[in-house]
Amino acid sequence: MVRGTPLPVDPIAEARRQWIAHGWADAADGMSAVTSVMRAHQLMLAEVDRTLKTFALTFARYEMLRLLAFARGGRMPMASATARLQVHPASVTNTVDRLERDGLLRREPHPRDGRATLLALTDRGRDVAEKATEALNEQVFSRIELDEDRLRDLVHAIARLRLAAGDFMEPRPLPDPL
Structure with a gap:
């Protein structure tokens, strides 16, 4: 993660204290959660941006390349x-x-659909996607300073928030094999 000069006090903890002191105790934990996620997002995005800068990519451009690299034949409507x-x-x-x-x-x-456009990854695009993924895996994704259990817990907690917000549907259980 991005390293700077650490603050002597956690500003989110201080904001929580202030929330409680001002009579908003029922919202203090929610405010702390939202603010914490937003700050973590800033820190993570800074690392991702630093890593992708080498490839002249933004995260949005990287996501598109990676999505196409995962697609069958490197193509997708x-x-x-x-x-x-x-x-x-x-x-x-x-x-x-x-x-x-x-x-x-x-x-x-x-x-088959004259109104639709296919996006097709070029060989150069595939190469950039692979190299950028290797760099992100090495410099960002494998360096989140939480152990495996806490990482899984974090992903699960955020997935529950996303599910509750309607970001995706609960997957249906697969039938038991015969």
Whole structure:
């Protein structure tokens, strides 16, 4: 994570203390949780940005390349990419424009739907996606300073928040094998 000069006091803990002192005790833990997640997001995003800068990528551009690299044949309808990345179509268009300009992907006509556009990863795009993923795995994802159990707990807790907010549906249980 990003290292700076540590503050002598945790400002979120101090904000929680102030919340309680001002009569908002019932919201103090929620405020602390939201503020903590937002600060953690800032710290993590700074590390991701620092790592991806080497590849002239933003996280949005990296996500698109990685999504296409995972897709069968390195191709996916633009509407599917928009849905999976959970961003506004205009943001996807902007991201695709930049990746296409840089020769990392190309737009192709959909073979069965004349209204749809396929996004296709170029060889260069696949290479950049793989190298950027290796760098993120080494410099960011494997360096979260929590043990495995706490990492799993964190992911589970955030997934529960996302589920409750309607971000995705609870997966249906798979049937037992015969």
